[in-house]
Amino acid sequence: MSDALDMRSRSKSGTAALRVPPVLTVVLALFALWYLAVVPMNVQETLTRAERAGVAITPDSALARRDTGNLALVVGNTHALGESWSLERPRLPAPHQVVSELYKSTWVEETTGRRGIVNSGSLSNRGLVYHAMVTLNATMVGFLIGTGLGILLAVGIVHSRVMDMSVMPWAIVSQTIPIVALAPMIIVVLYSVGVQGLLPKAVISAYLSFFPVVVGMVKGLRSPDAMQMDLMRTYYASSTEVLFKLRLPASVPYLFASLKIAIAASLVGAIVGELPVQKGGLGARMLAGSYYGQTVQIWAALFLAAALAALLVWAIGAAEKRTLRRMGMRP
Amino acid sequence: MIHVIGALVVWALGLAVNLRLANGPAHDTRAARLAVPLIFGATILIMWELIVTGLGVPRVILPPPSEIVATFAANLPLLWGDFVQTILKGALSGWVIGCGAAVLTALLVDRYAYLRDGLLPLGNFMAALPIVGTAPILVMWFGFGWQSKAAVVVLMVYFPMLVNTVAGLQETSAMQRDLMHTYAAGWGKTLRKLRLPAALPFIFNGLKITSTLALIGAIVAEFFGSPTQGLGFRISTSIGQLDLGLVWSAIVVAALTGTLVYGLVVFVEKKATFWHPSQRG
Numbered sequence: 001m002s003d004a005l006d007m008r009s010r011s012k013s014g015t016a017a018l019r020v021p022p023v024l025t026v027v028l029a030l031f032a033l034w035y036l037a038v039v040p041m042n043v044q045e046t047l048t049r050a051e052r053a054g055v056a057i058t059p060d061s062a063l064a065r066r067d068t069g070n071l072a073l074v075v076g077n078t079h080a081l082g083e084s085w086s087l088e089r090p091r092l093p094a095p096h097q098v099v100s101e102l103y104k105s106t107w108v109e110e111t112t113g114r115r116g117i118v119n120s121g122s123l124s125n126r127g128l129v130y131h132a133m134v135t136l137n138a139t140m141v142g143f144l145i146g147t148g149l150g151i152l153l154a155v156g157i158v159h160s161r162v163m164d165m166s167v168m169p170w171a172i173v174s175q176t177i178p179i180v181a182l183a184p185m186i187i188v189v190l191y192s193v194g195v196q197g198l199l200p201k202a203v204i205s206a207y208l209s210f211f212p213v214v215v216g217m218v219k220g221l222r223s224p225d226a227m228q229m230d231l232m233r234t235y236y237a238s239s240t241e242v243l244f245k246l247r248l249p250a251s252v253p254y255l256f257a258s259l260k261i262a263i264a265a266s267l268v269g270a271i272v273g274e275l276p277v278q279k280g281g282l283g284a285r286m287l288a289g290s291y292y293g294q295t296v297q298i299w300a301a302l303f304l305a306a307a308l309a310a311l312l313v314w315a316i317g318a319a320e321k322r323t324l325r326r327m328g329m330r331p
Numbered sequence: 332m333i334h335v336i337g338a339l340v341v342w343a344l345g346l347a348v349n350l351r352l353a354n355g356p357a358h359d360t361r362a363a364r365l366a367v368p369l370i371f372g373a374t375i376l377i378m379w380e381l382i383v384t385g386l387g388v389p390r391v392i393l394p395p396p397s398e399i400v401a402t403f404a405a406n407l408p409l410l411w412g413d414f415v416q417t418i419l420k421g422a423l424s425g426w427v428i429g430c431g432a433a434v435l436t437a438l439l440v441d442r443y444a445y446l447r448d449g450l451l452p453l454g455n456f457m458a459a460l461p462i463v464g465t466a467p468i469l470v471m472w473f474g475f476g477w478q479s480k481a482a483v484v485v486l487m488v489y490f491p492m493l494v495n496t497v498a499g500l501q502e503t504s505a506m507q508r509d510l511m512h513t514y515a516a517g518w519g520k521t522l523r524k525l526r527l528p529a530a531l532p533f534i535f536n537g538l539k540i541t542s543t544l545a546l547i548g549a550i551v552a553e554f555f556g557s558p559t560q561g562l563g564f565r566i567s568t569s570i571g572q573l574d575l576g577l578v579w580s581a582i583v584v585a586a587l588t589g590t591l592v593y594g595l596v597v598f599v600e601k602k603a604t605f606w607h608p609s610q611r612g
Contacts (some may be wrong), residue, residue, distance in 0.1 A: 022449030091472065162353040165364065166371035176593035177586040178465075178546035181566055184554070185578050188570045189392050258461070268461045275554050276567070282464075290555055291469030298467050306460045308363075313459050 034095055039084045040070040047073060049087075049261035050080035079124025093296045101300040102128065115256075125280065129302050134281040136308065138198055138270040142205020143263055149206070150213030150262075151255075157214070158221040158247065161237065171214050179208060183269070184276045191277070201273035201281070208269035211263035213255075221247045252327065256320035263312045272303060334385025338378040355476030391573040400482075402576030403583060410584050416561040418588055420477035425484025430541060432485070433492035434534070438522070440493075442502045445462035451497060455492040466552040480552045480561075487548040488541035495540070499533025500526055532607050535600040542592045546585060 049064060051057050058076040059065045065073060075080065085094040093101075109127035110116040116124045123130040153171075157164045183204045190200040224246050232242045274283030282301045289298035324330040348369055352363050382388075383395040390398070403410070440446045453574050466483045473479035503526050511521045553563025562581045569577040604610055 004388065015594055020446050022447075023452050024449075026446070026449035026453055038504060161358065162367070163347050165353045165358070165367040166349055167368075169368040170372065175589055176543055176589040177541060178550055178589055180547050181562065181582050181585050184570050185575070185582070189575075192392060264459045264461070268463055271461055272551055272554075276570075283590045286464055286467050287555065290471060293471075295468065302464045302468070305464050309460050310456065 031095055034092075035085070038090070038092050039081055040092045041082050042087055042090045043070050043073045043077075043081070045090065046081055047077055050077075055080045061202040065082045069245075074215050075245050087110055088305070089293055090295060093299055097296055097297045099305060101296045102303060105297075105300060115162050128282075128285070128300060130278055131282050131285045131301070132304050132308060135267070135270050135274065135283070137304070138201035138281070139205055139263070139271065139308075139312070140265045141198060141268060142202035142207075143209050143266040145202060146206035146209035146266065147213050147259065147262060150210045151217055153210075154214050154217030154221055155243065159243075164218075168218065171211055175211050180269070180272050180331075182207070183272045187273060191212045196277070197279075200277075201270050204273040205269035208265040212258045212261040213263060216254045216258025216261075217251055220251025224250045224256065228237055249327065252323060253320075253329065256316060256323070259316050259320075260313050263316055264309055267305070267312065332385065334381040338381035338385065340380065341374060341377045347368055371429070391575055394575045394579060398481060398576050399579040399583065402574075403580040406577060406580060410580060412560050413562045414584055414588070415580065416477060416547070416558070417480070417549050417553065417563060421480030421552070421561070422484055422545040425481035425549065426482065426488055426541065426545040429485035429488035430492045430538065433537075434490050434496050437493055437496035437500060440497055440519075447497060447598040451494065454490045454494045454497075458494055462487045462490075463548060463551045466548070467555045470552060470555045475556045475558055480549045480557075484545045485549040487544045489549050491523075491540050491544065492537040495533045495537030499530030502526075502529040502533065523524075530602045532600075532609065535596060537605065539593060540598050543589055544594060546589050546592075550585060 044062075044065060047057050048062060051060070051062075057065070057080060059073075084090075085097070087093075090097070105126070105128045109124050110129060111118050113119065113124050113126065115122075115126060123133065125131075147266055152165075153167070157168055186204055186207075187200045190196070190203065206230070221243075228246060228250075232246055237245065270281070271283035271286075274281035275287055279286070282305045284300040286298050289295065289301065321330070339428070349367050352358060352367050352370075355363075357363050369524065379393075380395045383393055385458055392401075436450075439558040440450050463483070466479075466487055469482045469486070470479045473482050474583075507525060507529075511525050516524065549568070553561045554567055557564040562585055565581040566578050569581070601610055
């Protein structure tokens with residue numbers, strides 16, 4: 001406790017002079033670094049374009065430039081770097097290019113595009129909103145299946161010693177396995193038995209979100225201490241009553257902690273599941289972008305995926321806060 | 332049909348033995364704790380074999396375990412090459428670089444409270460993001476070789492490791508640090524003798540989480556482009572050829588590696604943090 005106080009006072013004295021929130025500073029520093037990194041990353045393409053426009057470049061052949069270091073090129077040609085941040089197909093797009101691509105492929109595409117929602121009545125399959133919805137659907141279906149099954153298995157494990165002893169070690173071992181490696185196979189196998197569309201991706205999502213929930217819920221369902229269990233026994237409560245009146249309520253904080261991990265894993269599962277079948281979704285969009293060298297498109301999809309992950313985790317956090325407050329577990 | 336009945340018999344037998352073991356007087360012994368999951372696993376494998384052959388499930392949907400083992404044994408040199416490419420070159424180098432960089436950053440961040448307040452929320456946020464998505468970009472930058480896989484792994488393991496190490500470095504109490512101060516121990520000595528040992532349980536926790544992430548990163552990055560070698564490449568091309576035996580063999584390699592590395596980290600943790608309450612008793 002005194003340690004925490006000590007830390008707080010230290011950090012306060014550190015921020016007093018600057019008065020800028022630390023997170024903001026770090027984020028701004030990262031963006032500044034990004035803008036700087038754009039120059040050496042894109043220098044080859046920039047100089048080629050400048051040369052075509054008639055500017056004198058120091059190593060005057062593209063071949064010689066390829067063998068020169070990127071930083072040396074930047075230092076030698078400071079007069080010709082104006083286009084670094086506005087290239088059509090940059091190796092590293094500048095942040096504002098990504099943001100404008102995000103705006104173009106969501107708002108502009110839907111409102112003015114021929115296939116946009118305004119002109120055609122349905123989401124454009126060239127816009128990111130459509131792909132984000134495809135991914136989100138698979139994520140949510142998979143998350144619900146995985147969480148439901150996970151809770152059921154956890155209840156089974158807590159109530160049956162055979163299940164505990166035989167399944168639990170495998171559940172733990174399975175967490176050390178790169179389960180995503182199974183994704184392409186699940187997709188192809190399910191496809192060959194006639195299941196396609198949303199379900200195969202949801203199966204992968206469910207699979208990934210399943211184990212964190214099992215492990216967390218087993219811990220949560222076992223969290224009531226001996227005194228509380230004894231109290232239930234003096235009430236002559238059946239094991240079902242103990243489950244619903246003591247174990248499940250006690251497990252709620254553990255449930256939410258694992259739900260946060262599960263939803264993030266579920267999103268990763270949906271994205272990876274979209275790689276083998278090119279039928280929409282953020283993963284498909286990334287792979288298409290990587291095939292056609294559309295870097296800005298990949299970055300936009302990546303940012304949207306990150307925003308989606310943040311939104312989902314935040315939503316669960318908000319639900320956690322409300323639930324725990326209503327249950328009287330948190331002030 | 333006889334196979335399916337056989338599968339049911341095996342299931343009943345396995346369940347009976349496990350029920351006996353789990354509810355019998357010896358259920359708390361080490362042997363029982365080991366035997367019950369092993370019997371469960373063996374039962375599943377035998378049932379898989381019998382049902383797949385009994386119902387005539389096509390090989391391209393689900394090969395029986397015996398075929399997977401046969402394919403595994405027949406393709407050992409091939410799988411070894413994939414193992415070297417993906418695990419040793421891609422995942423391991425990325426894991427070492429990423430975790431090393433994270434620990435160094437943590438040491439730096441820990442010295443400046445302002446940096447810590449700025450980086451920690453960001454690190455927690457980044458740890459929840461689907462960083463695998465950077466794989467296509469990194470493959471574009473670093474080429475199809477193992478370097479791009481290592482780069483994906485570095486990005487994936489960096490933030491979880493950073494968050495864990497920073498949390499670990501905060502583990503010491505003011506009293507303990509004051510004691511070091513009265514010994515006239517400087518920053519380096521305090522770090523070596525007090526704060527790093529105190530942070531070890533957290534560092535090992537980070538290593539355990541990231542070992543799985545490293546494998547995932549290296550394998551998924553190969554889906555975006557790779558030389559004609561590697562576990563991810565093997566999985567995606569063998570599926571194209573409907574050679575499910577080889578796909579499962581590659582998955583077995585990945586699973587065995589994951590479990591072994593995890594076991595190794597746990598083993599080293601037991602040796603290094605024998606003093607910690609969670610390792611005693």
